Amino acid sequence: MSALQGNAVIGQSGGPTRVINESLVGVIKEAKRRSQIKKLYGALHGIAGILNQDFVDLTKETPRTLGQVGLTASAALGSVRKKPTADDCSAILRIFQAHDVRYFFYIGGNDSAETANIIDEQAKDSRYDFRVCHIPKTIDNDLLVTDHCPGYGSAARFVALAHMGDDLDNRALPGVKINVIMGRHAGFLTAAAGLGRTGRGDGPHLIYVPEVPFTLEGFCTDVDACLKKWGRCVVAVSEGIQDKRQRPILKTGAKDSHGNVELSGSGALGDFLSGVVKTKLGVQRVRADTFGYSQRSFPTVVSEQDAREAREVGGYGVRMLVKGERSASVALRRVENSRRKDGYGCSYFLTALKNVAGGTRSLDKKFISPSGNDITAAFRKYAMPLIGELPEVGRLSGNRIRKKRV
Amino acid sequence: MSALQGNAVIGQSGGPTRVINESLVGVIKEAKRRSQIKKLYGALHGIAGILNQDFVDLTKETPRTLGQVGLTASAALGSVRKKPTADDCSAILRIFQAHDVRYFFYIGGNDSAETANIIDEQAKDSRYDFRVCHIPKTIDNDLLVTDHCPGYGSAARFVALAHMGDDLDNRALPGVKINVIMGRHAGFLTAAAGLGRTGRGDGPHLIYVPEVPFTLEGFCTDVDACLKKWGRCVVAVSEGIQDKRQRPILKTGAKDSHGNVELSGSGALGDFLSGVVKTKLGVQRVRADTFGYSQRSFPTVVSEQDAREAREVGGYGVRMLVKGERSASVALRRVENSRRKDGYGCSYFLTALKNVAGGTRSLDKKFISPSGNDITAAFRKYAMPLIGELPEVGRLSGNRIRKKRV
Numbered sequence: 098m099s100a101l102q103g104n105a106v107i108g109q110s111g112g113p114t115r116v117i118n119e120s121l122v123g124v125i126k127e128a129k130r131r132s133q134i135k136k137l138y139g140a141l142h143g144i145a146g147i148l149n150q151d152f153v154d155l156t157k158e159t160p161r162t163l164g165q166v167g168l169t170a171s172a173a174l175g176s177v178r179k180k181p182t183a184d185d186c187s188a189i190l191r192i193f194q195a196h197d198v199r200y201f202f203y204i205g206g207n208d209s210a211e212t213a214n215i216i217d218e219q220a221k222d223s224r225y226d227f228r229v230c231h232i233p234k235t236i237d238n239d240l241l242v243t244d245h246c247p248g249y250g251s252a253a254r255f256v257a258l259a260h261m262g263d264d265l266d267n268r269a270l271p272g273v274k275i276n277v278i279m280g281r282h283a284g285f286l287t288a289a290a291g292l293g294r295t296g297r298g299d300g301p302h303l304i305y306v307p308e309v310p311f312t313l314e315g316f317c318t319d320v321d322a323c324l325k326k327w328g329r330c331v332v333a334v335s336e337g338i339q340d341k342r343q344r345p346i347l348k349t350g351a352k353d354s355h356g357n358v359e360l361s362g363s364g365a366l367g368d369f370l371s372g373v374v375k376t377k378l379g380v381q382r383v384r385a386d387t388f389g390y391s392q393r394s395f396p397t398v399v400s401e402q403d404a405r406e407a408r409e410v411g412g413y414g415v416r417m418l419v420k421g422e423r424s425a426s427v428a429l430r431r432v433e434n435s436r437r438k439d440g441y442g443c444s445y446f447l448t449a450l451k452n453v454a455g456g457t458r459s460l461d462k463k464f465i466s467p468s469g470n471d472i473t474a475a476f477r478k479y480a481m482p483l484i485g486e487l488p489e490v491g492r493l494s495g496n497r498i499r500k501k502r503v
Numbered sequence: 504m505s506a507l508q509g510n511a512v513i514g515q516s517g518g519p520t521r522v523i524n525e526s527l528v529g530v531i532k533e534a535k536r537r538s539q540i541k542k543l544y545g546a547l548h549g550i551a552g553i554l555n556q557d558f559v560d561l562t563k564e565t566p567r568t569l570g571q572v573g574l575t576a577s578a579a580l581g582s583v584r585k586k587p588t589a590d591d592c593s594a595i596l597r598i599f600q601a602h603d604v605r606y607f608f609y610i611g612g613n614d615s616a617e618t619a620n621i622i623d624e625q626a627k628d629s630r631y632d633f634r635v636c637h638i639p640k641t642i643d644n645d646l647l648v649t650d651h652c653p654g655y656g657s658a659a660r661f662v663a664l665a666h667m668g669d670d671l672d673n674r675a676l677p678g679v680k681i682n683v684i685m686g687r688h689a690g691f692l693t694a695a696a697g698l699g700r701t702g703r704g705d706g707p708h709l710i711y712v713p714e715v716p717f718t719l720e721g722f723c724t725d726v727d728a729c730l731k732k733w734g735r736c737v738v739a740v741s742e743g744i745q746d747k748r749q750r751p752i753l754k755t756g757a758k759d760s761h762g763n764v765e766l767s768g769s770g771a772l773g774d775f776l777s778g779v780v781k782t783k784l785g786v787q788r789v790r791a792d793t794f795g796y797s798q799r800s801f802p803t804v805v806s807e808q809d810a811r812e813a814r815e816v817g818g819y820g821v822r823m824l825v826k827g828e829r830s831a832s833v834a835l836r837r838v839e840n841s842r843r844k845d846g847y848g849c850s851y852f853l854t855a856l857k858n859v860a861g862g863t864r865s866l867d868k869k870f871i872s873p874s875g876n877d878i879t880a881a882f883r884k885y886a887m888p889l890i891g892e893l894p895e896v897g898r899l900s901g902n903r904i905r906k907k908r909v
Contacts, residue, residue, distance in 0.1 A: 113675045115668075118897070138904055142675075152904035165897025171671035173899050178676070188909070195907040262521075262800030265577035269519045269548075270584070274796075363777070364770010364793050371769070387770050389792025390680075394668030396699075396894050398803065488802050491524070491571025493579050498544055498558035501601040503594070 100421045103199030108140035109172035110205030114248030116407035122167035123411025133419040143177035170394040186219040206235035214450040217424040230414040231426035239283035239457040242448045243428035250403030250483035253289035261293035264300035271329035272382025277367040284460040290333030300331030309469040310341035400485040413445040426453040441482035506827045509605030514546040515578035516611035520654030522813035528573035529817025539825040549583035576800040592625040612641035620856040623830040636820040637832035645689035645863040648854045649834035656809030656889035659695035667699035670706040677735035678788025683773040690866040696739030706737030715875040716747035806891040819851040832859040847888035
């Protein structure tokens with residue numbers, strides 16, 4: 098293994114998250130410490146910025162600015178959803194060579210890992226000596242190899258908290274409430290809706306993930322049974338629910354450059370399911386909320402653990418590459434930590450880009466209840482350390498006063 | 504003024520808020536201290552609970568439980584949207600007499616004040632000696648007489664924070680983003696979307712409130728101009744926007760028992776406006792989020808000032824009534840407080856129920872920009888003390904690196 102000497106580029110890609118800037122700051126701080134990296138360039142809007150040579154000098158940012166940027170939601174460098182063509186990759190390599198760029202850090206999900214992999218393969222072909230590091234990030238938690246993904250914990254915390262509040266709201270004014278959660282193929286984020294339940298009858302009472310084939314009949318039966326049992330029903334449903342032939346329950350038609358159907362930014366699925374409950378079950382009070390971008394960008398909702406890990410994966414990536422490791426993706430491994438009450442600890446390792454590029458992980462079978470409409474204790478154990486402690490819910494003891502004859 | 508001796512009933516009504524339980528706890532704690540009140544009954548689901556004699560004994564709740572309940576979102580007693588008929592009011596009075604209820608505290612908005620007023624009028628007619636106190640609560644901030652309403656500050660804080668995050672998200676992945684905010688007639692909550700802006704070009708760039716007639720042509724012109732100026736556009740729009748003849752831009756048709764059209768719990772308006780931008784302006788990336796019940800019930804988003812005032816209006820109402828004051832609604836007055844940097848202070852006073860019942864306040868003209876699509880500095884001055892401090896936004900200084908010939 099030989100360490101390269103030169104400049105480095107970092108870019109952010111895909112949907113922003115609450116903690117992706119921690120990864121950026123992790124890379125910047127570590128890069129500043131390493132003599133192998135002369136200058137660290139920030140590419141504005143990912144590979145689009147590289148193609149335009151829209152670079153900013155990150156080496157000059159002050160510690161105070163970096164501290165603040167780390168605490169700030171979204172992607173400070175700007176993001177992009179773009180799959181590079183072969184021509185794009187050639188252009189990127191020419192630009193890297195012109196700027197003596199020997200390291201490229203790309204923070205993103207599996208599409209970004211794919212982009213990183215394509216560029217890495219082309220670099221090998223052109224014999225330009227250079228290394229790519231994919232830094233994992235996605236609220237969907239759907240990357241292969243890794244135990245979990247930076248960005249997920251904070252988004253999951255938002256979803257868990259929102260459902261705690263929403264369930265209390267629904268207790269006060271009963272009816273059917275449907276919440277549509279982000280997550281194209283994987284149900285990890287939707288599953289988090291159930292993490293805030295503490296008492297008997299707490300909602301969400303039904304949780305539908307893309308991993309379980311969804312039928313409108315089954316949905317209506319479930320909601321009806323819940324109404325009979327609890328007099329109300331809170332439903333958490335993934336935007337990516339699909340039938341047994343893997344067709345989305347509702348399509349918007351539009352696709353992004355990676356060929357993914359656009360699911361977010363529309364209330365259509367929630368309104369559709371809401372209409373079904375009204376018509377088929379004759380329920381009067383039915384509401385649907387589509388949890389939007391707040392899931393990934395709400396300023397004060399952040400999991401401390403998630404933020405810490407997001408920072409650390411960035412630093413780890415830099416350390417490994419300047420040590421001479423080959424191009425790779427950083428992954429997280431869950432380890433035993435006896436100093437914590439929940440025993441949770443996390444360490445990092447590298448995995449080949451091709452192991453992460455393109456593919457996605459689904460919610461493990463053991464995390465889904467046999468009924469297919471709820472989560473398991475195993476999921477709770479998996480996810481709780483990632484989202485952090487939830488607030489206590491106050492409940493009146495409710496000593497009844499005897500009725501009188503009037 | 505003579506003080507009555509007997510039991511008291513408290514109920515919560517209308518849409519829950521993040522801090523309405525503070526008002527409940529404020530009433531319970533003060534009632535426990537007052538010898539004029541023997542027992543305090545909690546009516547489950549407001550007047551519906553009274554009619555069913557669904558009462559719980561709140562005198563028995565422990566201080567620890569009360570502390571926790573105060574910190575918890577939504578309405579711990581359950582809520583209701585019900586306008587009592589003349590028959591209902593007679594029944595309520597008979598039930599109150601049977602239980603020796605001499606005080607009735609009703610926490611809610613203007614519909615609840617109306618309900619309180621109807622019951623009070625009937626009590627006078629039947630010569631049953633008894634007092635009603637309406638405790639103000641609404642995220643809409645649309646009650647008459649009062650400077651502002653408990654519940655508003657926390658909801659406004661949610662809306663301001665959500666837009667800070669959403670604007671950063673939109674900076675990272677530019678396009679048109681439309682956020683639909685709660686608020687049937689008044690634009691106070693929507694106006695709060697602009698409170699988190701700190702830098703040049705920060706969104707929301709356009710804010711549409713129900714007080715300004717909305718036209719699709721004007722909307723398209725505004726969005727187009729914004730796109731030309733900033734290359735992106737974040738829009739905050741009230742669910743209650745209407746045309747110059749005061750017809751909603753989009754109707755769902757359903758009405759509640761107070762005759763109000765149901766606007767929330769559907770993504771229809773956002774999706775409609777999103778479609779207009781796509782079709783009329785040919786913009787590719789257009790998303791709409793409808794901010795749902797999280798606005799009023801998100802566990803960790805609370806304005807400390809709002810929570811304190813919500814607690815205090817409850818206690819104040821009890822003190823005034825046991826002192827012998829007539830039936831009334833509690834109102835808030837803004838006063839000078841030299842101990843605070845922003846000079847903000849708040850005191851309480853009583854106003855006749857009929858002054859608050861039924862009517863609503865709109866966003867003051869001085870709070871709306873002459874362009875009709877933004878807020879003013881006067882609104883910021885009015886609202887900032889109510890929502891509390893917002894987090895700082897970290898921004899990279901962005902020193903450009905010179906492009907090279909490739």
